[in-house]
Amino acid sequence: xxxxxxxxxxxxxxxxxxxxxxxxxxxxxxxxxxxxxxxxxxxxxxxxxxxxxxxxxxxxxxxxxxxxxxxxxxxxxxxxxxxxxxxxxxxxxxxxxxxxxxxxxxxxxxxxxxxxxxxxxxxxxxxxxxxxxxxxxxxxxxxxxxxxxxxxxxxxxxxxxxxxxxxxxxxxxxxxxxxxxxxxxxxxxxxxxxxxxxxxxxxxxxxxxxxxxxxxxxxxxxxxxxxxxxxxxxxxxxxxxxxxxxxxxxxxxxxxxxxxxxxxxxxxxxxxxxxxxxxxxxxxxxxxxxxxxxxxxxxxxxxxxxxxxxxxxxxxxxxxxxxxxxxxxxxxxxxxxxxxxxxxxxxxxxxxxxxxxxxxxxxxxxxxxxxxxxxxxxxxxxxxxxxxxxxxxxxxxxxxxxxxxxxxxxxxxxxxxxxxxxxxxxxxxxxxxxxxxxxxxxxxxxxxxxxxxxxxxxxxxxxxxxxxxxxxxxxxxxxxxxxxxxx
Numbered sequence: 274x275x276x277x278x279x280x281x282x283x284x285x286x287x288x289x290x291x292x293x294x295x296x297x298x299x300x301x302x303x304x305x306x307x308x309x310x311x312x313x314x315x316x317x318x319x320x321x322x323x324x325x326x327x328x329x330x331x332x333x334x335x336x337x338x339x340x341x342x343x344x345x346x347x348x349x350x351x352x353x354x355x356x357x358x359x360x361x362x363x364x365x366x367x368x369x370x371x372x373x374x375x376x377x378x379x380x381x382x383x384x385x386x387x388x389x390x391x392x393x394x395x396x397x398x399x400x401x402x403x404x405x406x407x408x409x410x411x412x413x414x415x416x417x418x419x420x421x422x423x424x425x426x427x428x429x430x431x432x433x434x435x436x437x438x439x440x441x442x443x444x445x446x447x448x449x450x451x452x453x454x455x456x457x458x459x460x461x462x463x464x465x466x467x468x469x470x471x472x473x474x475x476x477x478x479x480x481x482x483x484x485x486x487x488x489x490x491x492x493x494x495x496x497x498x499x500x501x502x503x504x505x506x507x508x509x510x511x512x513x514x515x516x517x518x519x520x521x522x523x524x525x526x527x528x529x530x531x532x533x534x535x536x537x538x539x540x541x542x543x544x545x546x547x548x549x550x551x552x553x554x555x556x557x558x559x560x561x562x563x564x565x566x567x568x569x570x571x572x573x574x575x576x577x578x579x580x581x582x583x584x585x586x587x588x589x590x591x592x593x594x595x596x597x598x599x600x601x602x603x604x605x606x607x608x609x610x611x612x613x614x615x616x617x618x619x620x621x622x623x624x625x626x627x628x629x630x631x632x633x634x635x636x637x638x639x640x641x642x643x644x645x646x647x648x649x650x651x652x653x654x655x656x657x658x659x660x661x662x663x664x665x666x667x668x669x670x671x672x673x674x675x676x677x678x679x680x681x682x683x684x685x686x687x688x689x690x691x692x693x694x695x696x697x698x699x700x701x702x703x704x705x706x707x708x709x710x711x712x713x714x715x716x717x718x719x720x721x722x723x724x725x726x727x728x729x730x731x732x733x734x735x736x737x738x739x740x741x742x743x744x745x746x747x748x749x750x751x752x753x754x755x756x757x758x759x760x
Contacts, residue, residue, distance in 0.1 A: 295468035297524040304479035307534030309541045318494035323509035331562030333572045340579040342554030347531040352384040354583025354600040358699040361712035368406040377405015379713035386416025388592045389470040400474035421456045446483045454507035458514040465518040522565030530557040544672040548652045550624035550631040626650045637668040640688040648702040
């Protein structure tokens with residue numbers, strides 16, 4: 274009997290050790306949340322105590338960059354560890370747009386969810402997918418076991434799903450945060466004894482945006498601010514559920530946004546908004562909270578980016594990064610120990626906007642290169658092309674307002690060469706690069722055209738008559754006669 278009890282004790286101990294080596298991960302991704310949209314990053318009209326707590330007790334970054342200033346490419350960069358131009362999804366996906374409805378993240382791409390699956394994690398997604406529509410581009414084929422939420426931009430498709438079942442044909446916007454929070458709390462209770470990866474991609478504060486009745490008027494920033502305060506409440510409920518189920522210390526919580534805001538004041542002190550490669554379009558909040566592993570909470574000014582997430586989480590779960598493809602990030606795990614990451618200070622960071630490489634950063638220097646009107650992505654809100662190089666010192670000029678190009682011609686020349694070299698690898702306007710991977714598509718024979726409305730495929734009468742069966746995110750077949758024209 275004593276031997277039997279000893280064996281049970283040893284088995285329990287080994288199980289506990291093994292589980293401790295498999296931390297839970299909750300990755301929270303906001304939609305269009307700007308740098309100064311939460312209190313700990315300078316917000317004055319909203320109050321976000323729960324997000325602030327994550328920052329105070331963890332690592333808060335002041336120099337974090339997304340992979341793109343628009344939604345779909347940014348999400349692809351987070352999940353694959355590669356620039357959107359490398360993983361093939363560098364355009365904004367809209368199931369109602371003639372040029373893009375048949376495109377998505379290639380099923381050949383390996384997502385971070387698939388890395389977790391290799392380690393026998395339960396993989397859960399709640400919220401916005403926006404990486405392609407239909408069965409081929411489903412989250413179920415990209416590593417996720419379970420799905421709950423509104424998968425699309427709600428201006429394109431307002432459906433709300435529980436797995437494949439449509440539970441709301443039109444998402445109840447005022448209930449959205451409560452629905453998401455309740456499901457995540459349920460997941461935590463259901464899987465407290467199993468390692469899990471939970472990707473929580475909220476649709477807010479992207480428009481249309483609102484909040485529950487009890488949060489209306491709670492902020493000083495209108496419906497958008499009210500929604501952010503309700504999201505903060507929900508994050509507090511999630512942390513409380515982790516505490517109550519005894520797994521907070523074994524859970525890494527990541528908080529960030531897919532790109533900048535639509536209103537520049539929410540990106541202060543940086544200039545620009547989503548859609549553009551000014552800092553306001555790329556630089557967003559980024560918080561890592563791992564109560565059981567953070568050696569010393571800190572505010573860090575080290576430059577990190579969305580592509581770092583894949584290698585970081587892969588190292589945390591001890592799953593090797595696939596060696597059959599190129600990645601653009603590095604692991605941030607050393608930062609939890611107060612150590613430096615394995616990236617040289619002069620490693621360039623490239624600012625693509627759809628097909629067009631618009632800027633590059635090396636250390637404190639950022640160079641915007643000249644563009645033509647035709648090269649600019651159609652959504653680019655600057656409207657006016659850059660006629661000559663613009664060089665900024667980000668250490669002293671956060672608003673990118675003092676052009677130092679004439680004072681530093683050699684630096685401009687050096688950085689321009691970096692842009693030209695990268696264009697050969699990852700492409701430029703209507704030109705493929707040597708290191709680009711294929712874009713996911715339902716029609717491989719049709720060229721991917723994404724940058725400008727005048728370049729989009731047109732439908733011939735013959736093609737309009739060639740109906741195809743397209744599966745909506747809900748899994749219900751929908752007949753469509755949309756077929757892009759070969760060029």
